Amino acid sequence: MGISRRKFVVRTLLGGTGVMLGAAYLGRNSIRRSIYDMMENPDMLSYMGDTSNPLMWFEITNDNKVVLHSPKVEMGQGSFTSMVQMAAEELEMDISQISIVHAETATGNIDGMSTGGSTTTAGFWQPLRELAATMREMLKVEGAKKLGAEASSVVASKGTISAGGKTLTYGEIVDGVTDWEIPETPALKDPKDFKFIGQPVARVDLIDKVVGTPMFGMDATMPDMLYGAVVRPDRIGAKYKSSDISKAQGMPGVIKIVQEPDFVGVVATSIVEAENAKKAIIVDWQIDRSWQTKDIEDAIQVGKGDKMIIQKVGDADGKLEDGGEGIITAEYRSPIGAHAQLEPNGALAHVESDKATIIMSTQVIQLTRSEVAKRLGLDEEKVNLVPTYLGGGFGRRLHTPNAVQAAVLSKAVGKPVKCFFNRKEEFQKDTFRPPTHHQLKAKLDANGNIEALEHSFASGDVMFNAAMVPAIAGTILGADIGATRGARIQYGNIPHHRAVSWHSELPFATSWWRSLGLLANTFAIESFMDELAVSAGKDPIQFRLDHIQDDEAGRRLKAVIESARDKAGYQDTANGKSAMGFACSTDAGTPCAHVAEVTVSGKEIKVNKVTCTIDPGYAVNPDQVKAQSEGCIIMGLSASMYERMYVEDGQLRPTIYGPYKMALMRDAPKEIDVEIINGTGKPGAVGEPPLGPIGAAIANAVFRITGQRLREMPLTLA
């Protein structure tokens, strides 16, 4: 698929200081294809830009810099760096000549979906390089004209066009050009000629992040800015009825108290004053029920809610009928998980009579702009959403309606208002990782191979009811494809296997949490695979290899397994109080295997080292693939070993770091050894797949040390 010429648009910048090049790229897929492909199909990781507007991508300034306007956001995953690498490669520029910024929606370059699902680098692999190559060819044509040379004879290098001993910079070439010739999409560079792609280029945001440059949503300012605070309920299901603001009115710094049909908020001259006044507002909440953890656990049970068979090979159902001979079963559970990203949710909004500007950290630019426009009664084009760097995403910012509250407060006072969650609100009004329950059943044949395997699991919503997904998705897809990430059996040689999803709604929001269902599903399946290997008296790694089919996915999975095994020097028996544990998974087309080296002292589990092999298809930036793998391992370790939200008397708790125990420096492995296999030559998912196997790898090691099979996260020794 190439870019159609007619879809290019060139816009001369105001004041004639440069030019922006835009292109409409890719037709919008049907809802089903798009969502499904994004979530599950590695070959279709696609950029889903809006085709109704031209997309402004490159800005070339007269001082010979290219500014790349990214419709995807940078939340730590390193996409900005890989995008610059791809652009620099085809533009024939140095990395330092390209700067990358978040595209304001006013540029028209708006991603219709989101940043998430480990899709950015993979999705841009083809289109971004094609755009850059086209731009380079356009510059060659105009450069040749200015140099009086044939376009075919000019050479592009380091941001210049040369011919016959004369050189012009790109900045000089764009000067004064108003009518561009747009060539057909040129051939892309042969990988053997790559200068930047495939190299461990330092993050483009590295220096800013080390010297404390203001770059996050919460750092945004505007002249005459005021501070807002919105009263949020601490009870599950509480609905706003009315509020008594008499005590809050007239408190120091209070500019206005804003009572809306659905919420009440304060605008004040400082955050402290806004928060102080907020505490003095008495809200009457409608609360129908006081929930407890047990209610939630009862709701999330295999056998309850809506059932859907999401994988079926052979007759697993028949082979594993209740009461049958030699059936091995086990149950696993995972708790409610919080995102706990460090930068709270919030926005800076400036609403004027006929337009609005919103500056914020969000993973859903288009959706948020649309929600703000709707509430304000403005056309979407009148709302300019200015995305910033995210102080952590992890799925928490895949719905950010808090921008609406900031906008309403701004409109009420006629000035810019910055309004953020406090930490308690962040914990209690999170869009949590849903709790899960898993039932595993299997039967071994006479040779100790798996004859039949079934994974039944229950989960709350991940994708269902998520604002960014059309409500119709549930009807089209049947099962919640967020919850099903990692739920299918990846061992194709098992003659009879199936996966069954049970879905129940919970009384609080559950949604996307980095890797979605992968963490819990892999914990259950890969722990159970270990149980089966032990039952069969086999080496757990060979046992897995024996059950993997011989197709491309199978060969790639086998390769990462063997690599991790060999690099770690896997030993299947404990050495005193230490042992190794193994697990693997394939997520969004990326196979990944971990060997965890664990020590147990008393009831304390300590992970000393993790050896990881990942095959992302192709690593555009190997250093950042390693960084994402290290981060996934530590975040997954944290969720598997320490984290748990509970429900007590209608409240989600705890409400602060510490009581919500997470991995700290001392808990992180002192060694993480990541090996990358470029299995396909085309980049795939990286930012989530390495989260999958870590919980099971740790639990499998603990079993070898203690004989205890830990089937519930967070892992706790008896």
Next chain:
Amino acid sequence: MISFTINGKAQMVDVEGDTPLLWVIRDMLNMKGTKFGCGKAACGACTIHVDGEAVRSCSYAVKYAEGKEITTIEGLGTADNPHPVQQAWIDEVVPQCGYCQPGFMMATAALLNKNPNPTDEDIDKNIINVCRCGTYYRMRKAIKKAAALNANSITNS
């Protein structure tokens, strides 16, 4: 009026004395490198130095800053002249989302001031901030690297 020195410059602020120093730094003095993470002295994103000691500024009333010397990430070093801790962070490519990193670097700088050659255990006991991206593995390498850079700069100067 409360007077203190911040990043080497004398500063006076007219503010209620119980106001957390964090908000004075961020919103009155407009230095955004010091981050709000929790407001409860739990995450460490707001770590600064007061008279050379690591302090969590969200839990430090501005009145206590009277007459003191404050250092924030902006005063630790610059892009052109980074502090050894920042240089080590650059060398090891530590940040991911980056939000918690200034707090970690300030805590590390305080640690190295007291303990120029920290062991793994010293690091574990002193660096107790929260990072959600999971950059701890690279941070540990960077802390050791910073200790080495520090030692070199002392030897050379």
Next chain:
Amino acid sequence: MKKSLFPLVAAGIMLTSISLVTARYGPDEDLPAEVTAESSEVANIEEESEIAFNKMMDVLTHQRCINCHPNDDIPKQGEDQHPHRFGITRVNSMTATNCNTCHQSTNNDYSGVPGAPEWALAPDKMRWEGLSRIEIAQSMMKPENNGGRSAEDVMHHLTEHELVLWAWEPGVDAEGNPREKPPVPVDEYVSAVKKWIELGAVIPEQ
């Protein structure tokens, strides 16, 4: 009940105490017939001392005090006396991340971090957590444990030190909820400590 007199008790204090006891009961009050006047006075002093002792100990065994007198080098937090979050230990009191990284000389109502002058763990030798009232008193009064304090020094510490008196102004927790105060009002506690010391700092035996 047997009694053990604190070695530093002076005769003068004993006399004062006896007169206090007499004053309280009054000369006309009935005393058990079989008890002589002298032994009844001693019994009253013992009782008085024990009442004061118990009142004092109601405070000293409260979590507001015990949380910073751990027996395992890990400060405790909260009404449930959980280990201090983030792995804080006694080691931290000397290192770059120490008590004063978060705790200042007053409570912080915004963060819920408690504070008082000299916020710190009790000295290594003052490990009270898990001890009985009698054991705490023995530890507290032993000069080799308490930094060579006399009974009067101990009295001043227990009744005047700001860090001790913080227990009655413990502020709010991270969610803004008030911390529980010791079960005895501060003035009653101060009187009880003074009385117990005056009466000889007698530590009851089982």
